[in-house]
Amino acid sequence: MEHTEPKTKNWYDKYHKYIMVFPLLLFVICLIYLFNFNSQHGEVIYKDVSLTGGTIITIQGSFDSQNLESKLKEKFNDIRTRTITELTTSKNLAVIIESQEKPETLKAEIENILDIQLTQENSSIEFSGPSLGESFYKQLMTALIISFILMSLVIFLLFRSFVPSIAVIFAAFADIVMPLALLNYLGISLSAAGIAAFLMLIGYSVDTDILLTTRVIKKREGTVNQRIYSSFKTGIFMTVTALIAVLPAFFLITGLPDSFRQIFLILALGLFADIINTWLMNASMIKWYAESRRID
Amino acid sequence: MAKLTLRIWILIIAIVLALLMISPNFSSGVIVTSIDINSTAYEQGLRQGMKIDEINSIKIFSREDYFNALSNIFKEEKEVKVEIISENQAIIFLAKDPPALAIGETPKSKIKTGLDLSGGARAVVRAENRSISDAEISDLVSITSERLNAFGLKDTTVKSAKDLDRNNYMVIEIAGATQKDISYLLESQGKFEAKIGNKTVFVGGQDKDVRDVCRNDASCAGVNSCSPVQEGFFCNFAFTVYLSQEAAERHAEITNEFPLDETGQYLTEKLILIIDDREVDSLLISSGLQGQATTQISIQGSGSGPSQEEAIKNARSQMKKLQTVLLTGSLPYKLEVVKLDAISPTLGKEFTKNIMFLGLFVFLGVSVAIFIRYRKIKVSLSVILTMFSEVFITLGLAALFKWNLDAPSIAGIIAGMGTGVNDQIIIIDEAILRKDSSSSESVKQRVKRALFIIFGAFLTIIAAMLPLFWAGAGLLKGFALTTIIGVSVGIFITRPAFADIIKKLEG
Numbered sequence: 001m002e003h004t005e006p007k008t009k010n011w012y013d014k015y016h017k018y019i020m021v022f023p024l025l026l027f028v029i030c031l032i033y034l035f036n037f038n039s040q041h042g043e044v045i046y047k048d049v050s051l052t053g054g055t056i057i058t059i060q061g062s063f064d065s066q067n068l069e070s071k072l073k074e075k076f077n078d079i080r081t082r083t084i085t086e087l088t089t090s091k092n093l094a095v096i097i098e099s100q101e102k103p104e105t106l107k108a109e110i111e112n113i114l115d116i117q118l119t120q121e122n123s124s125i126e127f128s129g130p131s132l133g134e135s136f137y138k139q140l141m142t143a144l145i146i147s148f149i150l151m152s153l154v155i156f157l158l159f160r161s162f163v164p165s166i167a168v169i170f171a172a173f174a175d176i177v178m179p180l181a182l183l184n185y186l187g188i189s190l191s192a193a194g195i196a197a198f199l200m201l202i203g204y205s206v207d208t209d210i211l212l213t214t215r216v217i218k219k220r221e222g223t224v225n226q227r228i229y230s231s232f233k234t235g236i237f238m239t240v241t242a243l244i245a246v247l248p249a250f251f252l253i254t255g256l257p258d259s260f261r262q263i264f265l266i267l268a269l270g271l272f273a274d275i276i277n278t279w280l281m282n283a284s285m286i287k288w289y290a291e292s293r294r295i296d
Numbered sequence: 297m298a299k300l301t302l303r304i305w306i307l308i309i310a311i312v313l314a315l316l317m318i319s320p321n322f323s324s325g326v327i328v329t330s331i332d333i334n335s336t337a338y339e340q341g342l343r344q345g346m347k348i349d350e351i352n353s354i355k356i357f358s359r360e361d362y363f364n365a366l367s368n369i370f371k372e373e374k375e376v377k378v379e380i381i382s383e384n385q386a387i388i389f390l391a392k393d394p395p396a397l398a399i400g401e402t403p404k405s406k407i408k409t410g411l412d413l414s415g416g417a418r419a420v421v422r423a424e425n426r427s428i429s430d431a432e433i434s435d436l437v438s439i440t441s442e443r444l445n446a447f448g449l450k451d452t453t454v455k456s457a458k459d460l461d462r463n464n465y466m467v468i469e470i471a472g473a474t475q476k477d478i479s480y481l482l483e484s485q486g487k488f489e490a491k492i493g494n495k496t497v498f499v500g501g502q503d504k505d506v507r508d509v510c511r512n513d514a515s516c517a518g519v520n521s522c523s524p525v526q527e528g529f530f531c532n533f534a535f536t537v538y539l540s541q542e543a544a545e546r547h548a549e550i551t552n553e554f555p556l557d558e559t560g561q562y563l564t565e566k567l568i569l570i571i572d573d574r575e576v577d578s579l580l581i582s583s584g585l586q587g588q589a590t591t592q593i594s595i596q597g598s599g600s601g602p603s604q605e606e607a608i609k610n611a612r613s614q615m616k617k618l619q620t621v622l623l624t625g626s627l628p629y630k631l632e633v634v635k636l637d638a639i640s641p642t643l644g645k646e647f648t649k650n651i652m653f654l655g656l657f658v659f660l661g662v663s664v665a666i667f668i669r670y671r672k673i674k675v676s677l678s679v680i681l682t683m684f685s686e687v688f689i690t691l692g693l694a695a696l697f698k699w700n701l702d703a704p705s706i707a708g709i710i711a712g713m714g715t716g717v718n719d720q721i722i723i724i725d726e727a728i729l730r731k732d733s734s735s736s737e738s739v740k741q742r743v744k745r746a747l748f749i750i751f752g753a754f755l756t757i758i759a760a761m762l763p764l765f766w767a768g769a770g771l772l773k774g775f776a777l778t779t780i781i782g783v784s785v786g787i788f789i790t791r792p793a794f795a796d797i798i799k800k801l802e803g
């Protein structure tokens with residue numbers, strides 16, 4: 001057993017570098033989309049009224065929300081409505097109306113259309129001033145960047161070698177870019193809580209990358225391929241349990257606060273992106289690195 | 297029976313402490329959340345925090361019961377006898393109108409939920425067109441809390457918040473209050489006036505007419521006499537206010553305009569104390585003060601209560617309110633409400649219910665996944681137990697520190713359930729399942745590597761969430777806090793215990 005180098009290369013040995021093309025391509029497409037989006041809208045996301053300033057009114061009960069929406073749209077041009085339905089009974093729980101109008105104006109108009117009195121018992125009114133919304137947005141974006149830098153520092157401290165650290169950090173970056181592009185594509189406007197979810201995503205998405213990198217560069221048993229495969233088995237199960245925690249909020253129990261659902265939506269998208277970025281991208285990069293450094 | 301290790305004991309103790317902190321309560325009923333101290337019910341002994349069991353022999357289990365009972369009792373416009381049974385004590389009084397008190401349902405535990413789940417109003421305030429310094433914000437917070445109390449609003453929290461740009465904000469939260477209440481409160485920023493007839497003698501504020509107000513000095517401020525009255529006790533307080541020369545002269549001029557009353561002791565007109573155009577007190581002006589350019593005046597007032605102790609307490613709090621507004625006057629800057637939320641408690645209740653279902657569902661889902669993956673009852677059960685302990689201890693800490701868990705905070709906890717088991721999965725996969733494979737590595741090396749991964753993941757989540765403590769006036773702090781606490785509990789309490797449990801099971 002002098003030579004540990006395998007005589008025949010399996011498909012992974014042959015193709016791992018080409019596998020990277022898929023996540024890279026996806027990443028580049030998303031990045032271009034975001035740049036394009038940014039030049040069109042001046043922002044990198046759609047902001048909801050918690051970030052632009054404005055009013056959110058939630059009215060409990062079942063209403064003809066379509067009628068309400070169209071009537072409100074005659075008066076105000078930036079109305080958005082959504083309904084919260086209970087999935088099991090598909091009963092309407094509440095209607096959410098968003099606009100950049102002042103709460104008094106919007107409330108009076110809704111009362112007029114629905115012919116009801118909006119009270120603290122049947123409705124919630126949330127108002128954010130435009131200046132606060134703007135400063136929230138700026139700060140959360142700053143927080144996002146700081147968060148990313150801090151995470152990167154931790155990764156460098158952990159691995160103390162350039163290529164593996166950059167591979168992890170790149171995966172974390174792609175984990176943000178891909179969900180962000182998808183959210184924009186779907187036209188979902190983000191709230192303050194939604195941006196906060198991205199910070200959480202930065203923290204959680206690197207779990208599997210740390211696992212993979214540690215096993216490949218610090219483990220001494222098995223081949224690199226075996227170590228990658230064993231990391232994959234553990235890592236994918238970690239992602240599955242995380243998905244089990246965030247997915248039911250969409251498919252089973254839907255009568256939840258908006259801030260809550262948005263956090264879970266972003267985490268779910270991030271976890272899916274992480275599967276691609278960890279196992280197609282980071283794994284190939286670390287294999288490449290291990291082989292060039294003759295780690296075995 | 298295997299001997300329990302220290303780490304397992306720590307886990308057990310943490311769980312017991314968390315249980316004590318949360319102190320779940322399975323009884324149902326309503327409690328008094330605030331009561332007007334001038335009401336008959338208060339005189340008869342009903343206090344904030346007391347549980348209402350029965351009203352006129354109707355058992356009360358919920359808010360609905362309470363309101364139904366009252367609407368039955370006060371159907372007609374006449375005086376009726378009301379008998380409230382509270383904690384084996386009967387409180388009986390006659391009344392024409394429902395008692396002036398606010399009620400809430402008995403909390404099911406000491407865990408407090410945020411405004412978005414429990415309902416209430418919140419305002420984020422800053423100064424208009426200028427920034428508030430650190431010293432100013434702490435003054436603003438204390439003045440505002442004093443004033444909220446003065447206006448009789450209970451269950452309020454007023455705190456300052458600083459954001460990443462180092463701006464100071466004041467955040468006010470009031471359970472059960474409406475948007476109207478809170479905007480009224482903020483518009484009224486404590487304009488203090490003392491009038492005789494309709495002439496202003498002096499206004500509050502050290503920059504205006506008041507030079508100083510005697511506080512915390514028994515020689516010039518305090519409750520000085522108490523006397524029993526028909527329905528309890530009555531206590532007087534007095535404190536000295538030092539006026540500016542201008543105000544003193546105004547006082548001389550105005551008091552000269554009014555005659556003495558028939559006893560000859562006092563002026564016919566009283567000195568009326570007005571806060572934000574609302575009369576709060578009126579004081580008799582003794583004849584000796586008439587026409588005097590006095591720079592020192594004594595402001596007197598009273599407080600009453602069913603016992604002497606309570607009367608003193610009320611008198612003191614009355615005094616404090618007056619001292620505060622006199623000293624602070626109206627704020628030198630105008631406030632701007634930059635965020636104002638009024639959340640309906642009814643929808644919040646629905647949300648809370650759904651979140652609990654979701655939590656349960658996630659717990660079951662993750663448990664099933666663990667079983668399917670490991671197919672070992674003991675190992676799977678210990679993972680599930682650890683996951684449960686982690687959530688439970690986090691909730692216990694939330695109850696201990698009286699955090700208000702809002703929707704994002706709970707989202708942090710639930711999302712944490714899915715990732716909290718990661719540590720356990722890594723330990724099992726890294727160090728236990730493969731221990732009998734023909735390996736060149738010692739168990740020690742593998743455990744070391746598992747810990748490296750776990751600590752690495754722990755540090756990244758802390759690093760990533762840390763900036764949220766400051767961004768956005770701290771409104772998303774709860775989310776960062778529960779996440780960080782959750783992973784910390786995981787790494788320092790449940791993970792070490794889990795490692796020992798696994799050793800024993802496999803041992």
